[in-house]
Amino acid sequence: MVGVAAVRCGQELQETAGDQVPHLLHLLTDQDPAVALAAVSSLAKVYKKCGQKAALRDQLGRSASHLLVQALNGALPKDYQVNALPAPFVQIQMLRVLQQISSREWQVPEEVLEAVRQVLGQPWGGKEMALYAVLLECVFTVTALPHHDDLTISVLRVVLGFLKSSNVDLKYVGLKALASVFSVLEEALTPGHLEAVLDCLYHSDPNLQAKTLKLLCSMANTHNYQAVCTTLLEFSGRTKDEATQRVIVGELSSIVSQHCRDAAWCVGVVAPVILAHPSPDRRLVKALIQVMERGFQSDHSSRASMEASQELLLKVFSYDCLPEALVTLVSSVLNLHYARDPKQVSKYFTDTLLERLKDNSLRESDTAVFRCLKNMGLNDKSVCPEILCYLRRYAADGSHGAALLQKSSETCRWLTNPKLSQRIIQRQEDILNHRVPLDLTLSFLDGYVVESLEGGGAPYKPFSDTPGQTPQEGPDSHWGSGTTGATTSTGSEDARSSSSAGLTFTSHGSNILSNRGSSIMSSMVVPSRRVWSTTGRIRKGSEGEDLTRHYGDPTSPKEGLLTTLLRAGEDDDDDDVTEGSVEMADEAQEDKTPDARSQLTQALLAGLGMAKIK
Secondary structure: HHHHHHHHHHHEEEHHHHOOOOHHHHHHOOOOOHHHHHHHHHHHOOOHOOOOOOOHHHHHHHHHHHHHHHOOOOOOOOOHHHEEOOOOHHHHOOOOOOOOOOOOOOOOOHHHHHHHHHHHHHOOOOOOHHHHHHHHHHHEEEEEEEEHHHHHHHHHHHHHHHHHHOOOHHHHHHHHHHHHHHHHHHOOOOOOHHHHHHHHOOOOHHHHHHHHHHHHHOOOOOOHHHHHHHHHHHHHOOOOOHHHHHHHHHHHHHHHHHOOOOHHHHHHHHHHHHHHOOOOOOHHHHHHHHHHHHHHHHOHHHHHHHHHHHHHHHHHHHHOOOOOHHHHHHHHHHEEEEEOOOHHHHHHHHHHHHHEEEEEEEOOHHHHHHHHHHHHHHHOHHHHHHHHHHHHHHOOOOOOOHHHHHHHHHHHHHOHHHHHHHHHHHHHHHHHHHHHOOOOOOOOOOOHHHHHHHHHOOOOOOOOOOOOOOHHHHHHHHHOOOOOOOOOOOOOOOHHOOOOOOOOOOHHHHHHHHHHHHHHHHHHOOOOOOOEEOOOOOOOOOOOOOOOOOOOOOOOOOOOHHHHHHHHHHOOOOOOOOOHHHHHHHHHHHHHOOOOHHHHHHHHHHHOOOOOOO
């Protein structure tokens, strides 16, 4: 006991004080087996804190395998024996040490492999559960060690023996062992293992059935999901327990949504399960929709998926009354067809869906149904009145929720003018696919700007000059000879956020501006007090003048930008000229170098207060 206590103290010192590995290694040679066993266990616990040295791992593995062989041969004192079984708990302890120090890149010494082979080769029989506990721990150890063919064969033989045992407890052990080795030894499993699992599934013990179902679901992958799903469906058809059937449907939905890539198989196997119940499980319907989406997105399976979806729609429409889950399924499948090729959508499907919808009430969560109705109306104008009549009862009735009211009203707006809606959708697709250029600097569609413009007025925005701004930095590229694009001010950020909308000028107006260039240029000076006037140019307000006149006033004359620019020369004498204005006018007179910009562009920029004239 003193040696065991010393080992434990050495482990604590290793964790707190420093390197105690040499002292623990020395205790491996102690004559007392308890001291040696404690030293091996302590070294396994502190192994990772020692930098995982390869030499230490090999030495520790050899020591553990040596003690394991001694336990198998009965060399340890009889105190370690359990009935006639030689030291089973020592065997389990040493096997766990090998699991702790093992890794995939470890070059396992031959002594370790030989010791594991001897453990797996112990004779079966009797009621010694400790022996089966040792064998189960050995299965876990082989799974942790690097792959060896002979060990794999031995482990699979042990697992099969557990599964085929007449003892229910050993069947439990076999299921646990198979679950632990399946991810590592999946390719090595034989049909005998699967048959043994099915025998456990149809066993009379309900707990064993539940364990087997859980194991089958965990074993499903992209290679065997069809066999697993078929087995689950067969078992669901045999059992009468509704709770078990619900669990199987949930597991089936999870497997199909994660692993299934064959839409035709899914329609042939899963669709009958959905159609067999008056209230289909929404989890299974959602899984089938996900399989269809993957099939339509895949290039090599899109054709087969379209044919399978048409077969599915024919099966669903063979029923006179469709539950809500089936309405969602049909709508989702039709949406996939519309996204793929709207011209290939059969009118029989759309007309039948509209006929079935009359017997159903929409809900807030029926996003797929609203989207399908929108697609149907935009691609078939003959059904627009019927769809609008169907949706307006939700939009007009205040008893429905706000979300349902909003979705119904939005769909009705899309279908009120189908041609315009199609142009908007096409424009959106072009922008998302980068087929057309998009200027993201235009921010004049802010809500308050739109409301002000619709009311006939213009929002007030203060302007300020940016120091060091050159004429070349102005937005000349947005101004053309015909239609002028939106420009931003060279002043503050608030000014930039209120860009001007596009303005169209005729050639006659351009000639007038060209002939009156001198008077316009002399009047386009920067005032000291700036407001964005309702006439579209920046001017200085005189004392006592009301600068808050709105376009909405019927007594106010409506003036455009062109009229304002033409009148600028006439009103030049009435405007007050500030010191800054005189400096800009002097600079314009002194600079005789011709500017690359047109005279019209200079006049417009100066009139809007967006650039200095050099």
